[in-house]
Each structure stands twice: as structure tokens, then as C-alpha cells.
Amino acid sequence: MNNFEYTRASDVADAVRRIASDPAAKFVAGGTNLIDLMKENVARPSRLIDITHLPLDQIDETQDGGLRIGALVPNSDLAQHPQIEARYPLLGSAILAGASPQLRNMASTGGNLLQRTRCLYFYDTTTPCNKREPGSGCSAIGGINRMHAILGTSEHCIATHPSDMCVALAALEARVLATGRSGERSIAFAEFHRLPGDTPQLDSNLRADEIITAIELPPEGFAKNYTYLKIRDRLSYAFALVSIAVGLDIEGGTIKEARLALGGVAHKPWRNREAEARLEGAPATRENFVRAAETVLREARGFGHNDFKIELARRGILRALAQAARGTPQSQADKRIR
Amino acid sequence: MPAAGYLGKPTSRVDGRAKVTGTAKYAAEYDVPGLAHGFVVSSAIAKGRITTIHTADALAVAGVLDIFTHEHRPKLASSDEAYKDEVAPPGSPLRPLYDDRILFSGQPVALVVAEEFEIARFAASLVRVEYEHEAHVTDFEAQRERATVSKQDEDPTPSTARGNPAEAFERAAVRVNGQYRMPVEHHNPMEPFAATAVWEDDDRITVFDKTQGAQNSRNYVADVLEMPRDRVRVLSPYVGGAFGAGLRPQYQLLLAVLAARALKRSVRVTLTRQQMFTLGYRSANIHELALGADSDGSLVSFRHHAVGMTSRFEDFQRDFVHWSSLLYRCENVELGQSLVKLDQNTPCDMRAPGGAEGAYAIECAMDELAYAAKLDPLELRLINYSDKDQIEDRPYSSKQLRECYRQGAEKFGWSDRNPQPRSMRDGNELVGWGMATGIWEAMQVPASAKAVLTANGNVEIASATADIGPGTYTWMTQLAAEMLGVPLENVTAKLGDSTLPDAPVEGGSFTTSSVGSAIHAACRAVQRELLGLAQKMAGSPLAGAKLDDVVFAEGKIRYKQDESREVSVADAMRAGKAERIEKAASAAPNGDSKYSHYTHSAVFAEVKIDEQLGVIRVTRMVNAVAAGRILNPKTAASQILGAVVGGIGMALHEETVTDQRFGRFVTRNLADYHVPVNADVHAIDVIFVEEKDEEINPLGVKGVGEIGIVGTAAAIANAVYHATGKRVRDLPITLDKLMRD
């Protein structure tokens, strides 16, 4: 860990001013990811701007009937909020599938979006890694890549985004509200995270001078037919091998609207509109689920250790769609898969 | 032994309150005036030489006191002997900061010492090391063909042969063979490795170290720094788990003491979790087994060859193979093992070293044989049950394994098992029931202890042993209270201090038998003296009584035959003008025993596996253990529970992965190195089967620290097969292996 300065932002404008004036500074919220990265010399910020005192910890209804979640709302509070439990259980379920209660108590909504990959090499400064040190090479290609991506990869990086919460947010078509020097803007969730391409060092499209202030959820929460199914190497407290968020709007056995997002498979929560479209207007049958899964995974490719993820994702999608269609979402307490 | 009621009773830990309230201090928690902090710089390469270490930038950081490297360090001993600790394997031990050689990735190459931990850590990141690389070889699997039989092996070689196994195999009605693999595993105790070296003056030092043997650490650090051993005191009153990782002195100890002596001030060195992956580990192992049996299931041929790994500089080897000759009757046997030398650190003991690995392979192969012979797996074990140690050709001092099988099976409900794989299900899940046998050595080694009784009725009991979690403090207290007839509260147990009476490292499940026998002897000596004092009293009601005729209870010495004849201990001491009675004693194993000594267990597991996704849940386990006398069923059961959880980890989760290109372990933290979490652990029933053993030692104890992990992984693997019909022979059993066709 390097020497750094510690400062505290007094309000959002102050936070923006401080981050804009020092490109090597970083915001710190719960610190559950950033501090770990600092201890391993992966992140070496010149300055930490503590934003935990900003008034961004509210959950309010929006004018259109959606929900606005402040960037500092702890993951635990969010998962247990009555509005989330009643209207957006998919989001609550995804949050509860992640990390541990202790971590969720500390982790913030904004920080969760910007947590960095868990690629082994990203964390080990003795090894090459394009994400950590652009141009140094990708150790995971040809290395240990069991946890790595099967979709949207590039020759420069095959890392995954590790968040569970974000998979649900992608399925729900949330928006990210950010404030920078040029004011506030709203970013569609699909546009928020990036694919690695030839700039794997960039995880998101948030600008260097921007702070996330809130997440907005649209009114539709798919509370009746949803599931978050996370498949991992132990029954709790492990990052996803593959996770699947599903929200369906079913009327008389026909799917009117479908949302299907995958975690653990790409550099960002993975959605495929074409696959969703194949489900829409169709009956909720296994054959249609199979077709949707095939569409999602058509371009999937493995890198050796993670080859199994393609088949695992296929089976997981079928199961998750069935869970959602049946109205029997995966429980995050009972680990038996429904 | 007289029974006053403390031994054999479930007793809460006497140190439990201190541990849960935080007053129990661990090695990194001792604050002393003027404490400086060291941070270790680790090698980034696996093999080669250090050409230059650039320390100028780090030294320029305000608050940095010094940076020790092979070029800048106090004098260290130059003979291997000085570095060989009590449990060192044959070879030339690692010499931290000794020279420019890099022997494995993660080897310590520098120690930065600063006023504060954060300063040391930051400065350590500024130390730049240049290396001359040499090609490393770390791929165990690829080097397997190069395995050799250790020439340095000091133990009798585990290789053995009887009869004609090859021919018998060819003739056998039922045959199975298979290869079983276990990856490198790391102990990962909760407490990080740390040493706080308290500088006193030029020739004295006290160190709080995380170790399983205070005297082993003391002797090592004194010898390497060429100090008289009596000028070094090592303390480790509390240890936050170790599982074998703390048997050998680890490099934080030497580095802290070296820096303290050079700087003439106290220094603490704490390793990070990542650095704990540079210490010893459970060697990866590969087993090849071929079993042949008659059509009734009787074994006619048993061949088992195992390969383990070690460093280039030491031959670490544990016995993987001889266990089958203890468990199963067979005339035609061939057992052998060999070692692959790699550019890695030396492995070290990890809970039931050798036995856990061997039993995994043997018990899975037996399971395969049971299916091939169309026999119930438990029945197959009973058909081949051996009452004799076929390697030493002698009987066991006790072996209640049949009872373990019976009681375990009954508790589990084994008789309801449908023998057909994939025949049992529960909704989306396939259900599997598997079982295995466990076996571990019941060792005893020389140890000493001291007992002090004072006139106010207080007892102090002391030995330089450790309590790494099994409850040593507690049974020491129970034993002294029982033998001297005082309440538990009157007894203080002392351990984890190198100045106390000599004791070996705490390991091998031998502490209770070894230190317990010494305490027993010391308490007997106190008893003898007390009886003598009581008998010298005028008109003593105990006149003429022998020690075995009396019992010590409730502060009295009583005639067993006539309880009205008694003398109070206080009166006896007063009459004899004895303020305190102090007795030291040693105990050693009976060298001419005609028996073999082992603990045994029967392990039963139920798994439920999602048929499509391969997600495994271990829903039920029963572990029935025969381990002689159980002094404290509560802490003993905790040992088994913890070890079973370790066995679940071995079966399903634990694996340290090496990237061969870098010759480096790349799973280096607890997010990447998985151990079971609460959700992975369901019902575990522990049964202690009654087992009287009057031959083994005066207490009749065998030890329970390791037996709980032996057989557990096999029982789970066998249950996975029963559930799915898929035999995954390479641990850990992860869902991708079940998905493979």
C-alpha cells in the first residue's frame, strides 16, 4: 500500500471538484474492494476522497413510479428495503447471493457497480496483466482461467465483472445517475460497463470526473416471475461461475416481456436482446427456453479451464427461466436449487 | 485411575472466556514500548539468483529504520544443523536472507523495518529486486515420471511387499484399478503468522511467536543466531489454529529476532495471507491402486503406489500407503511411494499427513471394489477386516473399528441404502450415500510436566506444550483436578512457554498421550508425597495404605475400601509443614510394546446433487470414532467436527493452483482458496465408541486431533458416485467434473 492523502468531500459538488483536480485520486465508499486492492499494490491512489458522509443514502420513489437508490445505500439495507422486497425482489435476491452479510453491510450501491474483476493475475503484481498495466499482456489467456469470461472477450483481456447486484440491475434496465463537472447525466445500465476491447483498463464509461449519485429503477420490477440463480464453487460466499437473472411478464402462459442477464460470463453483465425477443410473444416452454439459451451462447468461447461454463450457462439459463416461469424463484437461504 | 468425575465429562474450555472476550492475546497482539514493524518482501520468481536489490528508495521513506537482505544482515549460522528444527525433514533447510539463491516463488528476500507497520508495508513496495532467472520446474503432474524413492529417508521406508500380488491380481475374480489425485492444499489457519520479538539486552530476547512448539522455535532461532538457548524465551500461550503450519519455525520468527537484535529494539513481523501461501503445504499426491478379490470379496491382491512432491532442498515425505495393510487382510501386497522434486517450498504436515491422502485413495478403491464385487461397501470392509497389523505382524493394543462401523451405520441408517447408483433422489437432486474407514496413528513421544500444589489448595500444572485449539488447557486442568481432588477452578494450566518443562511440538495427535502421561506421573508424585505426609500424622487413619488404595477427592485422601478413613490434604500439608509440593516428571512410550497403536473411525456421508447443474450439498455426516479414552467429550467432539469440515473442504473445495509459467501459486487468498462456509456444513454427528486400552499409556488415551479428517473425503467421494454413477477420482470434486462425460 502506498502513502496517500485522505480527504473528505463535503457535498457532491465538492466531491466532483476534488476528483477532477487529481486524476490519481479515488473515491472511497465501503472500501471493501478498493482497500483490498491498495493492500496488494494494485490500486495506488494519491488521495482517497471519502464520500461516506454525503447525503446519498436515501431510497425514494421517482415521479414515474420507479425507485431512486442513493449511491451510498449499503447493499444490506437495499436488499431488505420493503419496496425492494415487494416490487424488485430480483434485485434483493441478487444482492443476497453476493459476498457475506459483513461485506454487504459495508458495501455501497455505487461501489458495487465499480468493483473490479477477481482475475487472479489482476491481483498479483508479479504477473503481467493488461487491465492493471496496459500493454503488459494477459496472463489469463493460456493461464489459469476457470473463473473467466466466455462472451465478449478480447485478445487483451478475458476478465469477468464479479458483481451479482449488477446482473439484476441489467435485467431491470436500471439507469446510473452520475454527476461531473459538466453536470448530471443518466446512463442506461447497458451502456455503463464496457467490454474489454483494447482498453481493458477501463471497466466502465463513467468519466474520470464523475461521481455516481444514484441508481434509478423503472416501475416494472417483474416481481411475479423472476429468479436470480447463482452457480458457484461452494454454496455461499463465492463469486459466480455463472449467474442468471430473469424477469418475465407472463400473461396466460405467454411471455409478454422477457429479461435475461448473465453474470460471471463477461466483462459486464451480459444481456442479449435477440434471445429475449425470441421469448417474447412465445409460450413459456422448455423448447423456447432452449432456443433462447442457444441464442445467448451462440458466440460463447472458452479458454480451457472455463470451457465448462458454456454448458453450465446453457443449463443454468434453462433452469432459471423455468424457475421464473413457474413463480418459484431461487431461495438465497436454502441452497437447494429449485 | 480413580474417578472423581472430571475426566470423561463434557467440559467447556477453561480459556473459552478469554478467547471470546478478546483478552487471550495472540503473537501479533503484544504491544511493547518502542515496537518497530517489519514487512517481508517476497521473491517474484521461482528459481534463480538475486543480482541486485535496490533499497535506496525504500530507505529514503521517513520512518524506515533498516532493510535486511542477504547483503545486509547480522551473522547467521552456516551449517544445516543449526537450521534443522525438531521436525525438519532430511535435507538442507531454507535459510532466510542467507544468500542470493532463489529456491521458490514467494521466498523472503528482504525485511523492511520501520516505525509503523504502514510505513514498512509502503517502503516494502519500493524495494526493487533484480533477478537472474533460471528455468524452474514446478509441474508435479508433468514430472511424475521423474519421481524417485527418497534416498534421504530416515524413517523405515514405507515400501513393502508380500506374496505375489501381480499373479494374484491376474487370477482374481474381481479387479479394479484407478488413479486418484489430490492437489496442493494450504492450512490457512485464521490467525496470521506473526512474531513479536521483545528486545531486552544484547544477550536476551523474548519472542511471542505463532508456533505449535515454543521450544522448537526457541531452539531454532537460538541456533541460527548462534545464541545460547537459555537466553531466548519463546511464548505462544494462544494459537489461532495451525493444522500443522506452525510445526516448523516459520520465517517470521527468525526475521523478527534478527531485526530486533540488529536494531536493539523490539520488532514485530506479521505475514500477510498471501505470504502464508509461501509457507509449507500439503503436497499434491497421485495414487495408483490395483485391487483384486475373490468372488466373495476377500482381497487377494493389493497394490498401491503413491507419488508425492517435495522441494529441491528437503525430502518431505509422509506415509501414504501402509494404511491398507492395517485395515484389510491380504496376502499379496505391494506398496511403494516416491517423490518428485520441484522448485517449490518444502511441503509440511497438514492434519493427518499421509493418512488423509492415503485413506482417500484406498477407501475410494475399496468402494469401487465393492461395486465390482456386488457387495455392500460396509460388508466388504467387514469381510476383509484385519485384527493384525500386517506390516509389523502384531496385534493392536485395541481396535474397536467393528463397533465404529456398527454404531455409525445404525445412526446413519445405512441399512436403508439402495445399492444401485442413481437410484435415490429427492426432487431435482440425486441422493448418494457413501462410507469410508478412517485410521490414524496413536503415537506417544517423550514429554515432561510439573505439578505444584500449594497449601491453599491451588494447583499449577505446566508443560511447554501448545494449545492450538484442541483444548489442551482444559484437559490438563481436568486431569490435575481429578488426580489431586481439587475443584477445576483451583487449577491453573500453563503451556506455550519455552521455559516450562520440555515438551514436543503439538502435532501428530500425540499431545494428550504424551503430555498427559507426564502430567499423570507428576500428579502421582504429588499424591505419593501427600500420602506420606498423611501417614506421618499421629494415628493416621491411612496408616499402611498404598497409593493405589486411596483416592483423592474433595480435598481429601480417602481409603477406597472404607471411605470413612480419610485425611484432608490441608491437614496433611500442615502436619508436614509443607507450604508447597512441587513435582516434575517425564514420561516416554513403552519401547517394548508388543502391540500396534492406532485410532479408527467409520465415516458415513449423504450428498444431494442437483442432477443438471452438479451442485453438491453434503447434507449429513456421521463419524464414529474409537480413540481410546476420551478425556473431554465436548472438546474432543469439536476436534472431530472441525476435521470433518476440513474433510468436506478436501473433497469439494480446497485446491492451491499453480501457474506453471510463473512457478507460482496463484490462488493466494481466501476468496480464491475455498474452504467450506456455513452453508456447506449441515448435520454432523460424532460418536465416540467406547474403547478401553490399558496397554497404551496410563491414561488409556489415543488422541483425536487428526482422525476426523481421515476417510471423510473418501466417504463424500463415494457418496457422489452413489448419487451420480460418476467416479471423480481427482479432488476437489467440482461441478464441472460432474458435468464431463
Ligand SMILES: Cc1cc2nc3c(=O)[nH]c(=O)nc-3n(C[C@H](O)[C@H](O)[C@H](O)COP(=O)(O)OP(=O)(O)OC[C@H]3O[C@@H](n4cnc5c(N)ncnc54)[C@H](O)[C@@H]3O)c2cc1C
Ligand atoms: C471476500 C469478498 C467476497 C465478495 N463476494 C462478492 C460476491 O459474491 N458478489 C458480489 O457481487 N460482490 C462480492 N464482493 C464484492 C463487494 O460486493 C464489493 O466489494 C462492494 O460492493 C464494493 O462496494 P464498496 O462500497 O465497498 O466499494 P469501495 O471499495 O469503496 O469502492 C470500489 C470502487 O468504486 C469507486 N466508488 C465507490 N463509490 C463511488 C461513487 N459513488 N461514485 C464513483 N465511484 C465510486 C471507488 O473509487 C472504487 O474504485 C466480495 C468482496 C469480497 C471482499
Ligand code: SF4
Ligand atoms: S484477464 Fe484481464 S484482468 Fe486477467 S490477466 Fe488478463 S488482462 Fe488482466
